[in-house]
Amino acid sequence: MGELTIRFLGTSARHPLPRWGCDCPQCSHARTDPGGVRSRPSILVNQRVLVDPGPDIYRQLAVLPPEELTAIRDIVITHPHADHYLGLDDLAQLRQMLNLEQLPVWAQFDSWTLILVTFNYLVSHELDPGQGTERPYVRRDMTLGQSFEPYEGLSFTPFDTFHTNTFTTAGLVIEQNDLRVVYAPTSYDSAFWGVTESDLLILDGTFLNGDQSSNQPESGEEYGRHLPIVEGVRFAQATRAQRTLFTHIGHIQVAPEELRTYLPDDAFDVASDGQVVELPA
Ligand SMILES: [Zn+2]
Ligand SMILES: [Zn+2]
Ligand SMILES: [Zn+2]
Numbered sequence: 236m237g238e239l240t241i242r243f244l245g246t247s248a249r250h251p252l253p254r255w256g257c258d259c260p261q262c263s264h265a266r267t268d269p270g271g272v273r274s275r276p277s278i279l280v281n282q283r284v285l286v287d288p289g290p291d292i293y294r295q296l297a298v299l300p301p302e303e304l305t306a307i308r309d310i311v312i313t314h315p316h317a318d319h320y321l322g323l324d325d326l327a328q329l330r331q332m333l334n335l336e337q338l339p340v341w342a343q344f345d346s347w348t349l350i351l352v353t354f355n356y357l358v359s360h361e362l363d364p365g366q367g368t369e370r371p372y373v374r375r376d377m378t379l380g381q382s383f384e385p386y387e388g389l390s391f392t393p394f395d396t397f398h399t400n401t402f403t404t405a406g407l408v409i410e411q412n413d414l415r416v417v418y419a420p421t422s423y424d425s426a427f428w429g430v431t432e433s434d435l436l437i438l439d440g441t442f443l444n445g446d447q448s449s450n451q452p453e454s455g456e457e458y459g460r461h462l463p464i465v466e467g468v469r470f471a472q473a474t475r476a477q478r479t480l481f482t483h484i485g486h487i488q489v490a491p492e493e494l495r496t497y498l499p500d501d502a503f504d505v506a507s508d509g510q511v512v513e514l515p516a
Contacts, residue, residue: 292322440481
C-alpha cells in the first residue's frame with residue numbers, strides 16, 4: 236500500500252463561511268477569494284472512507300469525477316451534531332446511482348441513538364442478504380480505544396475528544412503502515428489522547444483563542460466545547476506532530492494573514508475546501 240491521502244471536502248464549523256450579512260475581515264476575504272469559502276467539515280480518506288457526511292455533502296461530492304464517487308465504500312461519523320451527519324440522506328443516492336452494496340456506517344453506540352431518530356429508514360442492523368434492496372446503509376458500532384479496519388491495511392481508532400457531555404465525540408487515529416493521521420475536528424480536552432508523533436494532525440479551528448471561545452454562543456454546552464487554535468498549536472508541539480492543519484474553522488473574524496501570525500512556522504496551516512494532502516509511504 237502506497238501513500239495515505241486525505242481530501243478535505245469541507246472545512247467550516249457549524250455554519251458555512253462567509254456568514255450572511257457579515258463584513259468582518261474573514262467574511263470579506265471569503266467574498267473576494269474562493270479559498271476563504273468554507274462548507275461543513277468532512278474528509279475523504281484514500282478516496283474510500285468518508286468521515287462526517289454533513290449537510291453540504293451532495294455539492295461537495297458533485298465535483299468529484301464518477302470513478303472517485305464509486306470508490307466510496309465506508310462512512311464514519313464522529314458525533315451526531317447536525318454539521319457532521321445530516322448528509323446521510325443525500326448520500327444514499329450514491330448507492331442507488333451506482334448500484335453499490337450496502338455501505339457500512341461506523342458510529343458510536345450513543346451516536347446511533349440520535350442518528351436513528353432521524354434516519355432509521357436508511358439503516359439496516361445486519362447486512363441485507365438480498366444485496367441491500369431495502370436500505371442503503373448497514374450499522375457498524377465503533378468503540379473508543381478499539382481499532383477497526385474499513386479494509387485491510389487501513390485502521391481507525393476512535394478516542395474521546397471531550398467535545399460534548401450529552402454523548403461521546405470521537406477523534407480518529409488513522410493508520411496505514413507507518414503513517415499516522417489524527418483527525419480531531421471537534422476537540423476540547425487533549426490531556427488523555429495519548430497520541431504522539433503523528434505525521435499529520437488535524438485539529439479544531441472553531442475559535443482562535445480563549446477570549447473568543449468564552450464570548451461566542453457556539454461555546455455553549457448545547458453545541459459542544461472547542462480547544463482554541465492557540466492551544467491546539469501547543470498541543471501539536473507537545474506531541475511532536477510533523478505537520479498540523481486546522482479545520483472546522485469557525486467565525487473567527489480575522490483575515491488569513493492575521494490568522495497566520497498565530498501559527499508558529501510552516502509546519503502549521505489552515506486546511507481549505509478541496510485540499511488534498513498526500514502522505515508518502
Ligand atoms: Zn461541528
Ligand atoms: Zn464575518
Ligand atoms: Zn459538534
